[in-house]
Amino acid sequence: MSFNLFVEPSHLHIQKKKNTSKYWIFSSDDFELAENQEFTSRDLNSIETILLENNPFVLAKYEPCCHENNLKAKRKGRKPANFPRC
Known part of the structure; x- marks a missing residue:
């Protein structure tokens, strides 16, 4: 699991060998x-x-990363349910 704090809103990356995924972290502390x-x-x-079961742990690790880099976590707000995906 890794975090990219500088460019995009709060998210995390999951990687296993050549497989990768990216999850947004919303202001409600859920993932998508x-x-x-x-x-x-x-x-x-x-x-x-795993993310849902470990939500407090994941967020507890995320916040110090922001603090150490003098950044404020930029959480995404939820899109309306009918918002088209790009």
Whole structure:
């Protein structure tokens, strides 16, 4: 799991070998898949279960990364349900 704090709103990357995914972290502290390369649906379900079960731990690790880099976490607000995906 890694974080990119400088350019985009709060998100994290998951990587296993050549498989990568990116999840947005919303202001409500929940996660949503933003990008996926090579993970199967089954893998993504497992990742999302782990993220949800470990939400406080993940967020507890994220915040110090921001603080250490003198950054404020930029959480995304939720899009309306009918907002088209690009």
